[in-house]
Amino acid sequence: MAPPSVVPALSDTTLRERFEQLRKSFGVPFAVVDLGTGELNHVPAAWLPIDLDVALPVLEEIARRGRPAVVEDCAPLLVLAVPLLPDDDLPCSEVAVATFLTQAVADAEHLAAAAKAVRVELETLQHWALTQPIWPPHAVTQLSDSVCRRVSAEAENKKLRTQLTSVSQHLLQTFEELNLLHRINERLSLSMDDHQLLELAVEWLSEVLPAECLLACMFEASPTGIHQLPRQWIYTGECPLPIDELDQFLDRLGPDAKQSMVVLDQDETSSPTWYYSTVREVISVPIRTGNSVIGWLVAINHSPSARRQSNQFGTLETSLLSSVASMVGMHSGNVRLYNDQSTFFESVVRAFSSAIDAKDPYTCGHSERVARISVLIARQLKCSKEQLNSIYLAGLLHDIGKIGVDDHILRKPGELTLEEFEHIKQHPTLGYNILKGVRQLQHVLPVVLHHHEAWDGSGYPGGLVGEEIPWLARIVAVADSFDAMSSDRPYRAGMPAEKLNKIFHSARGQQWDARVIDAFFAVRDEIESVIHLDRKQLSLDVTEWNVIY
Structure with a gap:
């Protein structure tokens, strides 16, 4: 094993806290073994310098199981290993090790076998034993189990508190989104056409989305159904572009904008090659029905609010636009499918009626x-x-x-x-x-x-x-x-x-x-x-x- 370092070098704050809790509970010095390098990361002053090289496979198994265990039990010595488990699901890579005296030492011969087992000089072991309290073996294992259970419970509580905080923040951030989607869903009906739905969506989005301008458009089928009519744009707020340039603006967002979401912040729009000096931030989301893109929702220029201190669009805004675009696309597809089915059904009924007349x-x-x-x-x-x-x-x-x-x-x-x-x-x-x-x-x-x-x-x-x-x-x-x-x-x-x-x-x-x-x-x-x-x-x-x- 490589020479031990004299400065504690635990991998993170959590492990240092758990190591300190372990040391205080036992009142004896613990060393820390880094299983990745095989080195001692932390060596206390009163550490008995036992040789752990041959014990590394055992220490790795103890780390894998995540429970304390005895590495060596050769009276009057007991070597205990306790895995220092991280908060996350990453594998344990550091193990705390301590040596305990389990019996009173009568003479040097009594320690000889133990010195050989842990590969330490007999004289060194004798000096060390003179300063150590006597620990019953069962007390060592029970206390280690108790400490690990407490640490595990505290870690679980910390994890739950973190999750609760995250969930609370997420709920607060998405309340407006859920409320908006619910309001839109409540108003959906097969009698509402695409234009009406877009007007409703843009109006309500403007109440919760921090954007200076919100735009939406959908293709309309021509009377013959052979091609699509030009885009008709709906918008709220102050549009930084002339309405007759919006089609060109969408085209200049690039080919990706025709099929997937595009998000541009000031890093992109400050480029000398950017065409529109009045446009600082953009979110463009396609509206889909099945595999076909039938329109877009676009937010332009972030507008800071008291509730959101950010100066650019984030995941909440992109998620909200995506959700509304999905809802609009799904409803539009349902309406078109319903109309197609209704037309077909009416044709069948008329065919039946015509068959009677022909008879x-x-x-x-x-x-x-x-x-x-x-x-x-x-x-x-x-x-x-x-x-x-x-x-x-x-x-x-x-x-x-x-x-x-x-x-x-x-x-x-x-x-x-x-x-x-x-x-x-x-x-x-x-x-x-x-x-x-x-x-x-x-x-x-x-x-x-x-x-x-x-x-x-x-x-x-x-x-x-x-x-x-x-x-x-x-x-x-x-x-x-x-x-x-x-x-x-x-x-x-x-x-x-x-x-x-x-x-x-x-x-x-x-x-x-x-x-x-x-x-x-x-x-x-x-x-x-x-x-x-x-x-x-x-x-x-x-x-x-x-x-x-």
Whole structure:
């Protein structure tokens, strides 16, 4: 082993504190072995100069285990090693070592074996033993365990205090970020477009982000969807650049700015090659939807506040902008996906409706008229928005089962035979079976299946009576009957209004729900407009209609 140093050289303050605690607890001198170099880093004046070279492997194992252990036990000597553990998770590299006298020394012969075991001169050992207290071996090990447990507990408490302080600081720093994100999240809805969301995000960011100017922009798809329209910038604060130069400014941030975050401080902007003398600090964060960049959030020029004494943007500002950009991008992607799915779904519904019209050209437009008349009656009955949307969709699809009915029966110019009528009565069940596998249409299935039920139980296919009939099916039943009787057929003309009104009055409370009949007559004039005017295609969302026809 290399000659010991005479000056304490423990690796850090924590280890020095733990070494001092160990020395005070035992009241005996400890040396410190550096396992990396094999040298004694600290040697006290009363140290018994035992040879630890051969004990290095044992000391390394004790350090690895992190617990005190006896290195040598040769009566009347006991050599104890205590690992000096650092606060962090780094491996232990220093071990404290002390020698204890465990028995009274009768004569030199009693010490000879011990001197040989620890490789020290007998005379030196004799002199040392004269000044040492006697330690019972179990007392040495118990005290070392106790000291190490106390040190470990104090280290854990210190670590917890440090973590608590760090967490507290982090919570204080991120409270505004969490509050902002929560506020934005509370306002998100699929009806909010990209421009509205950006305006909201920039407005609220300006309240918490120490920036002189905040900017945002997103690409807009062209009407044809083939290319993207120019960027439209939104900003708050005093913009140090003309608005018409912002696109060029973003381009000059370099190619990285198009795909990833860019943060510039005054070290970069003070360069002679920097284009914009009025721009001192910049954070630019791309807004992404999937793998596509659809816009940017940009903060320009740090503005010191009472809460933040820093003179430049830090991790809090970059984290906040990144979080908001992620939220905006995700919402924009969700809106676009929802709109795409809604468009596709509406196309499928319209295709079903067109298929019905193609099956029976004599009833062309019947499904659309029934759907709109049903909405008029449902509005009069104070149905909810969800019910209005459901009944319009159900009206469009109520006869979808006729796709499975024989053409010659549907297009027969005369009255149907009993057998033919029984065949056509299968269309509600056929329609139900066609649509039941479509999750988005589950709410219209009761109407498709039961729109031919009668209040008195004489209808089909279930023979349901009164309140057993689904509420929306009762409304569609009236609209369907009205359009069927009022429309022309190859074998007859549509019934005149007087005759129709008489039929509905007389069957009120028998074939049809009395409340629905009353609502029907309350909107009778509007229904006539639906029948006789040409109509453009309407949205499946009834709340988007300006007029019913």
